[in-house]
Amino acid sequence: MFMFSILFSSPVWSQVGGVIHCQEGRVGAMALEQPNSLVVVRMMECGQDVSIIGAGQGYVQIRINEHLAGFVEANQVIANGPLPATFAKIVPTARQVPVMGRSATHTSPWNWREDYAHVFELLIGYSAMNLDFREDREFVHGWNTAVSVNLNDRFALEADVSGYYKSRKPIITEIYPPDPEDSGHIYWSYGESALNQTYFILGGPRLNFGPGFVHALVGAGIDRYDGTGSTAFASALGGGVQFRINDRMSFRLGVDYMPIRSNSTMQHNFRTSGGLVFKFGER
Helix, strand or coil, X not given: CHHHHHHCCCCXXXXXXXXXXXXXXXXXXXXXXXXXXXCEEEEEECCCEEEEEEEECCEEXXXXXXXXXXXXXXXXXXXCCXXXXXXXXXXXXXXXCCCCCHHHHCCCCCCHHHHCCEEEEEEEEEEEEEEEECCEEEEEEEEEEEEEEECCCCEEEEEEEEEEEEXXXXXXXXXXXXXXXXCCCEEEEECCCEEEEEEEEEEEEEXXXXXXXXXXXXXXXXXXXXXXXXXXXXXXXXXXXXXXXXXXXXXXXXXXXXCEEXXXXXXXXXXXXXXXXXXXXXX
């Protein structure tokens, strides 16, 4: 403890900003109570900003928002500015790292703060729905697109539009007059096939947590078939995960419960979707 107090006492040099640098395959960095300690006081996120206040024995002492976070392995922190000669050999600086710009140090797909650092997101992808149709359930295929505005790392506003298509033959029911020997017969047959189109136009808030997210969207469900159509209240309750590919692109998977309420009936639908997210604008 005496050696620690000497090596990591209040520094005689100004604090230098830095960033948590995740090694390939890691999803974070552990801040320990003391160097080589088994006690983890905080789990640091990839790309998280820190203040470097000391270094020694292969570790860096860091602060976050004026609160002591602990000790992180030196190879997991990159300094943004020059360091005292004593520490320069322990802590790499941004200029020494063979990458172009700070964002390139974020190698993990779980860097969710960096993933939601853009203002606008555009999702374009494929979607499949388990549709509650009459007294049966059917799988239909289609597309899903969404535009999001990230207010901060946690909250976003989202507009979601999707469409699904299925070729169906209408059921034609005919009631014949009663037979003298019977109370009557009901005959049915299929008519000419026509394309059934189902659309959802929804919007609402989204909450991001790590690589995952949840959202609650409301809007309209539109059904069109053989020249006729109807519109009813619809919603989407669900979420998913988003994996960062690079600074401008991510891959998203989502699952939603999407009921449609029309008059006194409720249609229970379930959606899965996946696609590419394109990101624009820095916050």
